[in-house]
Amino acid sequence: MHKIFLNLLPPELKNIASDLYDIILERSLTRTYQNLDEQTKAKMADIFNSGADGEKNAFLNEYLKDLPAIMAEEAKKLAEEIKTKE
Amino acid sequence: MMEEKFDFSKAEDQKEFEGLPSEEKKEIIEEAHLEAEEINKSRDEKISEKEKLPEKEKIIDHFKTELLKIKDIKQNTGRQKAFKINTCLELINHWLPFGNLDNFEGIQEGLSVIKEINHDNKMILQAGEDIVNEMAFQFREWNEDESVKIKIIRDFINFAMGGKKPEKQKIKGPSEIAPGQIQIEKKEETKTNIRKDSPIKLNITYEDIERIKKEMKEAKKAKADKEQIWIIKETKTLLSYIFDDKRDKTLSSVSQILAMAGVNYKKFQPLITDEIESQNTHNTTLKTVFNIEEKTKEERLNLFIQEKMKKGALPALPLKIEFYEKQIIEKLTKEGLDPEEIATLLAVIEEYGKCAKDEKSAERMKKLKEKIETIIKKEKEEETPEAVIQAKEFIKGKEEKDKKEPIWKGVTGGMIGFSLLLFLILFLLGEIKLTEKLSGLDIISKK
Numbered sequence: 435m436h437k438i439f440l441n442l443l444p445p446e447l448k449n450i451a452s453d454l455y456d457i458i459l460e461r462s463l464t465r466t467y468q469n470l471d472e473q474t475k476a477k478m479a480d481i482f483n484s485g486a487d488g489e490k491n492a493f494l495n496e497y498l499k500d501l502p503a504i505m506a507e508e509a510k511k512l513a514e515e516i517k518t519k520e
Numbered sequence: 521m522m523e524e525k526f527d528f529s530k531a532e533d534q535k536e537f538e539g540l541p542s543e544e545k546k547e548i549i550e551e552a553h554l555e556a557e558e559i560n561k562s563r564d565e566k567i568s569e570k571e572k573l574p575e576k577e578k579i580i581d582h583f584k585t586e587l588l589k590i591k592d593i594k595q596n597t598g599r600q601k602a603f604k605i606n607t608c609l610e611l612i613n614h615w616l617p618f619g620n621l622d623n624f625e626g627i628q629e630g631l632s633v634i635k636e637i638n639h640d641n642k643m644i645l646q647a648g649e650d651i652v653n654e655m656a657f658q659f660r661e662w663n664e665d666e667s668v669k670i671k672i673i674r675d676f677i678n679f680a681m682g683g684k685k686p687e688k689q690k691i692k693g694p695s696e697i698a699p700g701q702i703q704i705e706k707k708e709e710t711k712t713n714i715r716k717d718s719p720i721k722l723n724i725t726y727e728d729i730e731r732i733k734k735e736m737k738e739a740k741k742a743k744a745d746k747e748q749i750w751i752i753k754e755t756k757t758l759l760s761y762i763f764d765d766k767r768d769k770t771l772s773s774v775s776q777i778l779a780m781a782g783v784n785y786k787k788f789q790p791l792i793t794d795e796i797e798s799q800n801t802h803n804t805t806l807k808t809v810f811n812i813e814e815k816t817k818e819e820r821l822n823l824f825i826q827e828k829m830k831k832g833a834l835p836a837l838p839l840k841i842e843f844y845e846k847q848i849i850e851k852l853t854k855e856g857l858d859p860e861e862i863a864t865l866l867a868v869i870e871e872y873g874k875c876a877k878d879e880k881s882a883e884r885m886k887k888l889k890e891k892i893e894t895i896i897k898k899e900k901e902e903e904t905p906e907a908v909i910q911a912k913e914f915i916k917g918k919e920e921k922d923k924k925e926p927i928w929k930g931v932t933g934g935m936i937g938f939s940l941l942l943f944l945i946l947f948l949l950g951e952i953k954l955t956e957k958l959s960g961l962d963i964i965s966k967k
Contacts, residue, residue: 446885450892451944457899458944459915463908475907482910490914498911506943512895513947519891 458512462504470497580622583615587630601637608633612647616654616833620662623672627651631680645766648680652770653831656777657824666787673774674791681767684795771796772805773831779812780824888951 467475474497481489494501537545590611593604612630619627631651635644655662655673662669678684775793779785785793785806793809796802812820 446889447945447948450889450948453896454892454944454948456912457896459912460899460904460908463911464904467905467908467911475905478911479905479907482907482914487914490911494911494915509943509947513944515895516888516891516947516951519895 454512458505458508461508461512462501463498465504465508466498466501576621579618580626583611583618583626586611587626587633590630591633595637605634605638605643609647612651613833616651617658619651619654620658620664623662623664624651624655624676628676628679645681648677649766649770649773650831650833651680652677652774653777654833656774656781657828657832659778659781659783666783670788670791674795677767677770677774677795681770684797765798765801768796768798768801772801772808775805775809776812777824777827777831779809780820780827782817782820785809785813884951888948 467478470478478493478497481493485493537548540548587608590604590608593600593607595601595604608630612627615627615630628651631644631647634647638644652673655669655676659669664672771792775785775788775796778788778792789806789809793802793805796805812823815823
């Protein structure tokens with residue numbers, strides 16, 4: 435996370451934001467992953483398990499182009515979830 | 521609307537109505553009902569139209585309504601005047617972070633209200649300086665042509681601080697005058713209120729000032745007569761005129777902020793920087809602007825953030841959080857935020873960080889944390905595909921390797937992850953501080 439940005443936050447807020455960010459990232463990746471066909475799923479597992487950084491970047495650029503939009507949606511959903519949770 | 525056939529407040533009309541056949545009476549009553557329904561419908565439509573206004577219009581509408589209320593405050597006594605001024609200053613303060621939405625017109629109107637009541641230059645100058653600085657801070661998010669925005673800034677400076685003095689009255693910079701000598705070339709129509717018969721010479725030196733200061737001290741000791749007290753006042757005015765020109769300082773500050781915001785100096789120099797009257801301040805400002813332009817984007821961004829924190833206006837109400845949340849989410853789904861926009865938001869967040877430290881907020885924070893921990897715990901219990909975990913670690917690891925780079929740069933070329941974090945922080949802070957809604961912003965009714 436961005437250094438300047440994080441330094442501005444109170445530590446407690448920083449940790450919560452970091453955890454929430456983690457959830458959003460994981461949920462978004464899972465959602466994208468579930469939309470892939472079986473062959474690409476296997477390719478993804480292969481690349482992220484033992485591939486070079488270049489291959490991983492290329493995979494993200496090719497198959498996860500929509501990830502930012504999905505993350506935005508997941509962020510909104512999570513915010514709603516927290517708001518409505520008793 | 522239909523013309524009224526009967527006025528039931530009049531006895532003769534009532535009598536006439538009573539005398540009508542029952543069919544006709546029934547018809548009139550039905551007509552009246554229909555008309556009442558029409559009126560109600562049109563009123564409801566007006567209310568829902570207001571509710572449907574876009575976020576931006578809602579905010580402008582809200583502040584304009586508040587300003588109208590302030591204008592209605594009586595100003596017959598000193599106390600009433602003070603109340604009106606303070607309320608108006610408070611409104612300007614709240615309005616400032618959103619000034620760009622209506623080209624700062626509403627804020628200028630607010631300042632006019634103060635100007636009409638009080639001619640205290642110091643107060644107007646201070647408020648003017650804050651507003652002008654904020655205009656520069658909001659330059660990037662302000663949806664208007666660059667040349668128009670620059671002209672608005674210049675015009676506002678002239679409105680709040682007066683226009684540029686004619687060339688002949690210009691104070692020369694130290695490089696143009698002999699050491700130890702300060703000149704004012706024209707005797708009349710200067711900014712000071714020196715009388716024509718003033719014993720103070722308008723071609724004065726430091727020695728003169730020192731001498732006058734000494735005389736002032738002596739005059740005080742000797743219970744100075746009227747003439748001497750008058751000299752003291754005149755000298756003070758003169759000194760403040762020579763050494764403390766708010767207009768120049770503001771123009772210099774705005775030039776630097778615009779450079780930090782990444783605006784090319786050629787665009788603002790003629791209308792802003794070149795308006796600086798002191799040659800020395802003009803030269804120093806240009807030099808600083810060039811230095812800023814030579815910096816990298818990130819260095820400029822850092823300067824911008826620091827400056828914004830020192831001089832910028834920061835939103836302080838949840839309504840504004842909602843506004844920023846919306847802005848971020850909109851951009852998030854497109855290409856990410858500009859560094860300058862992020863800087864503005866960072867300053868907002870910093871302020872909220874401070875708010876979060878008070879006792880009530882700490883309590884809300886505790887509850888919020890508990891809620892989030894439950895969600896995190898539940899999330900961890902769910903099974904995640906190995907490929908997802910590894911992809912997540914890769915993305916996070918990339919970020920760790922180079923802290924200066926925002927994550928997702930490789931994916932989108934934008935600053936998506938960063939924007940998302942901003943959204944989260946705003947959301948959290950909104951939850952902590954979320955106590956007031958739009959109606960709760962009613963400044964006057966709070967008094």
